[in-house]
Amino acid sequence: MKYYSTNQQSSDATLREAVLRGLPPDNGLYMPYSIPRLSPDFIEGMSSLSFPEIAVEVMAALLDAELPQDVLREMTEEAINFDAPLVQLDEHLHVLELFHGPTLAFKDFAARFMARLMGYYVRNSDEELTILVATSGDTGSAVANGFVGVAGIRVFILYPSGRVSPLQEKQLTTLGENITALEIDGSFDDCQAMVKSAFLDETLGTHYRLTSANSINIARLLPQTLYYFRAVAQIRKQALPIVMSVPSGNFGNLTAGLIARKMGLPIYHFIAATNINDIVPRYLASGLFDPQVSRSTISNAMDVGNPSNFQRLLALYDGDFAAIRKDVSGFSATDDETRETMQGIYQHFDYVADPHGAVGYRALQQFRAFGQKAMCGIFLETAHPAKFDTVVEETLGIKVDIPAALSSLAKRQKVATSLPANFSALKEFLL
Numbered sequence: 001m002k003y004y005s006t007n008q009q010s011s012d013a014t015l016r017e018a019v020l021r022g023l024p025p026d027n028g029l030y031m032p033y034s035i036p037r038l039s040p041d042f043i044e045g046m047s048s049l050s051f052p053e054i055a056v057e058v059m060a061a062l063l064d065a066e067l068p069q070d071v072l073r074e075m076t077e078e079a080i081n082f083d084a085p086l087v088q089l090d091e092h093l094h095v096l097e098l099f100h101g102p103t104l105a106f107k108d109f110a111a112r113f114m115a116r117l118m119g120y121y122v123r124n125s126d127e128e129l130t131i132l133v134a135t136s137g138d139t140g141s142a143v144a145n146g147f148v149g150v151a152g153i154r155v156f157i158l159y160p161s162g163r164v165s166p167l168q169e170k171q172l173t174t175l176g177e178n179i180t181a182l183e184i185d186g187s188f189d190d191c192q193a194m195v196k197s198a199f200l201d202e203t204l205g206t207h208y209r210l211t212s213a214n215s216i217n218i219a220r221l222l223p224q225t226l227y228y229f230r231a232v233a234q235i236r237k238q239a240l241p242i243v244m245s246v247p248s249g250n251f252g253n254l255t256a257g258l259i260a261r262k263m264g265l266p267i268y269h270f271i272a273a274t275n276i277n278d279i280v281p282r283y284l285a286s287g288l289f290d291p292q293v294s295r296s297t298i299s300n301a302m303d304v305g306n307p308s309n310f311q312r313l314l315a316l317y318d319g320d321f322a323a324i325r326k327d328v329s330g331f332s333a334t335d336d337e338t339r340e341t342m343q344g345i346y347q348h349f350d351y352v353a354d355p356h357g358a359v360g361y362r363a364l365q366q367f368r369a370f371g372q373k374a375m376c377g378i379f380l381e382t383a384h385p386a387k388f389d390t391v392v393e394e395t396l397g398i399k400v401d402i403p404a405a406l407s408s409l410a411k412r413q414k415v416a417t418s419l420p421a422n423f424s425a426l427k428e429f430l431l
């Protein structure tokens with residue numbers, strides 16, 4: 001399978017090139033030329049398969065013999081070693097819990113797979129790969145956790161000092177080994193600008209083979225199809241159309257869902273659920289894609305003003321706006337509406353949702369109110385409520401249990417190097 005750039009100026013890439021390069025030189029995004037269809041027999045039979053068994057089959061179809069079968073199997077089984085349970089809240093409502101991985105957010109699935117795929121590609125070369133990531137919280141911890149101990153790869157994480165939660169900071173700074181945390185005296189935007197400068201710097205380019213690990217990398221997109229298959233496999237046989245509501249920021253998650261649908265997964269409709277950073281819901285209403293400066297909300301992992309995967313969404317539909325609107329509806333929520341919804345979910349279902357999941361549930365309810373009543377509704381819970389314990393406790397007036405994976409971190413020693421927010425400091429440090 002070859003990968004093309006959505007800007008169509010760069011030449012095609014193999015999977016290896018696309019993964020190690022991250023971005024095509026023309027600044028587009030890599031996409032596979034074709035999306036394979038899985039057999040109806042496989043899809044009907046998924047309910048009797050384990051998650052790793054489903055995952056191996058789906059990845060094998062997607063990656064189309066790019067890797068030896070035994071390698072792909074091992075990689076997938078190691079990466080997908082925790083479940084995505086579908087929890088039923090009432091007769092026609094489910095929540096897909098994507099937070100059972102080591103850093104308690106859905107980014108674990110893809111980060112763990114990408115780490116193993118990159119590890120495989122560098123294993124047989126004597127050149128070390130260096131990954132630079134700027135993070136405002138969740139991405140950095142999932143990437144750090146995915147890559148810890150992977151031979152041949154070093155990871156530098158840049159995070160804004162004082163602007164990540166104490167637990168998030170522990171997730172970034174206590175791993176050691178091949179993971180180095182850089183505490184930047186500046187904002188997330190400063191961190192991102194420093195990383196961008198590093199990729200363009202010729203001196204660094206001669207000393208390091210640099211790549212990125214954010215959601216524009218195709219190796220992070222494709223594994224996100226897997227939990228959509230796992231979700232459908234858990235639904236008891238029924239005739240109602242399945243509607244999935246996806247809390248969205250950069251739209252990697254939703255794009256992966258649409259790819260799963262193209263592979264033959266019977267999902268009737270998707271909902272793009274956002275906070276007030278509602279670029280895509282407004283696009284779906286008007287046909288106009290109008291990026292904005294992002295605004296801060298309580299569902300901060302979705303505070304994105306220029307969703308990077310939008311180009312992939314368009315590419316999947318050859319830019320056909322009517323076709324996109326047939327498959328995807330968009331709704332947005334303010335912080336007040338999100339809080340109200342968290343309270344509603346807690347009262348009705350005795351279920352504690354984090355702010356991101358609540359945005360998803362609210363959008364699903366709005367879609368239902370719109371006319372489409374008979375459906376099997378599923379919203380994605382993208383992070384564990386303990387990751388946003390302050391907001392959850394304030395809003396619901398309860399104490400959130402912190403899972404062992406997080407609470408044990410509190411005792412560990414933070415190790416980070418402080419740097420001023422300028423590229424020359426980063427360059428000096430790296431050289």
Ligand SMILES: *Cc1c(COP(=O)(O)O)cnc(C)c1O
Pocket residue numbers: 105106107138139215247248249250251252253254301302356382383
């Ligand atoms: C990253 C993230 C999102 C947004 O996902 P996209 O793929 O960028 O749309 C939603 N919720 C949580 C908790 C996240 O960490």
